[in-house]
Amino acid sequence: MKTKNLILFLFLFLFFFNANAQEFKLGKVSIAELEQKVHPKDTAAVAAILFKKGETRFEYSQGKGFEMVTKVKIRVKIYKKEGYDWANQSVQYYLGNDLKESVSFSDAITFNLVGGKIEKTKLKSDGEFDEKTDKYWGRKKIAMPNVKEGSVVEFEYAIRSARIGELKEWFFQTSIPVDHSEFITYIPEYFVYNPNQKGFVVPKVTVVKNQKTISIMSKERTGFTTSKTTYSEDKIDYSETQTTYLAENLPAMKEEAFVNNIDNYTSSVSHELAMTNFPNSPTELYSTDWESVAKKIYYNDDFGPELNKTVYFEDDLKAIVTGLAKQDEIILAVLNYVKSTVKWNEYNGYSCNDGVKKAYKDKTGNVAEINLMLAAMLRTAGLKANPVLVSTRANGISIFPNRGAFNYVIAAVETVQV
Structure with missing residues (x-):
């Protein structure tokens, strides 16, 4: 009898936990999130980031070598009209020489509660803008549709870049509360980066090692009068370091009278390329003075x-x-x-x-x-x-x-x- 009661308790506990745990996936907005009138820990907040998840991976292709791909998913709750600007987002990208970056937005949706039901409004092409700010930089922008007090907006953007000198700085905090901020880097053993954290909120850091494989295709032609092409595939195994930075319940960073730049005190992590060490090549140092x-x-x-x-x-x-x-x-x-x-x-x-x-x-x-x-x-x-x-x-x-x-x-x- 005690065993049955224990099993029933564990089942109910897990059911309750899963039902109440926030889903950190796009498209899974809950009625509770839409009904929320004020932020539970900052009632004056005009908006809040319910979650912000990002990752930077290195993808290999034979023509280009390694490229960095950064993907970011964000869900924002709008409480007041003063928070409408948080439904307008922009991402800067590099335009210069052969290291051009590209930015794309996807899964951009505004959620509203209408008559007790969730109403979705997808971002259309007329709400997306691309501008060239100067010779070296551009900016991709979106303006989310049908935004009201109480709306939840979410979107994803991806940045593809060959500029491996440094990773995009990840800010855990901003001027509104952040409930959940998570950033994961997947770095091949060929690259060594120095992580630099700043701010007073220190994220939890976990590191695991993964094994990865690169496939390299090659072809060879043989024969004189009748040529024949043969293809072969070589596989290279390497180690990848997966580092997760996680911070939750971060307070809004407010401008202070005697602080000249609040970003200097905002919790973030950046990465500087220290060295590269490719097979059959000498180690190349990048950290400099x-x-x-x-x-x-x-x-x-x-x-x-x-x-x-x-x-x-x-x-x-x-x-x-x-x-x-x-x-x-x-x-x-x-x-x-x-x-x-x-x-x-x-x-x-x-x-x-x-x-x-x-x-x-x-x-x-x-x-x-x-x-x-x-x-x-x-x-x-x-x-x-x-x-x-x-x-x-x-x-x-x-x-x-x-x-x-x-x-x-x-x-x-x-x-x-x-």
Whole structure:
């Protein structure tokens, strides 16, 4: 009799647990989630992330080698009209050279409770937008349909990238409460990344090893008068490290009066490529120092070489500085000329989009074009001027040396005290 009662208790317990456990799968929105009027732990919240699950895997193809594929699934609850912006999402992606990234959205649905029943409204093509923000970056956007107070919206996006230098930073926290945040990385043994965590909420981390296999096809032709093609398949086994970062019940990060960038204190994890170690190849180290980062940026075609272009402004510069002897007068004259001649197009960055010559001709340019032009003019006028890489507050504080640590460039000139 006791055994039967125990079995019945366990059955009821498991049934109750499964019935009440939140389903972290897209399309499984519950009536309870739609009926919820306020967040249980933050009644002032305008919205909340019910779950955010992401993973980054490395996929291999013979033509391209390894590529990173990041998939993210998100479910958001809208409590108030002020939270409607959370139904509009955007993902930035890289456009430059042969390392272009691609972004796609899927399974984007708005759920509402109508007459006690769940009503679904799928995202249509007119709610999806793609814009090119500059020469190197684009942004894919969605605007979810039929959003109301009480709606639940969910969607998935995927990013395919050959830029293996660093993984996309994963933020566990944001400006609204987050009930469940989970990020999993699947990294082949050929890549070694240094994970860097920040923030005051530390996620639970678990690591397991998986065995994976790569199949490589090859063909061989034999014969002279009558050729024959034979195909063969080679398999390479390797180890994969699966790391799971899990955090739950994260409070909203609120802006503070004396905090210049709240992201510096927001719980997140980033990964820097430290080395690669491929079969039959020497180990290649990638972790670097700030001096190496500065050199890479300087010798990029869109930075250092732009400083050497001077013909386009030389005649104008002569007219500007003629009759000026003091260095302070020359500096001020050149600065005011550039400010009044070339307008900022509201794009930041340390790389030129169209180049200093075109920016001068069109009288408009980004931060790099204007300030590299200014530095070049000051040099041509006989002053010791150099570009200086900086990071704006919005760009945050970098944990490790990398080019993304900078997003702005200014011109600095050394003056001689008399």
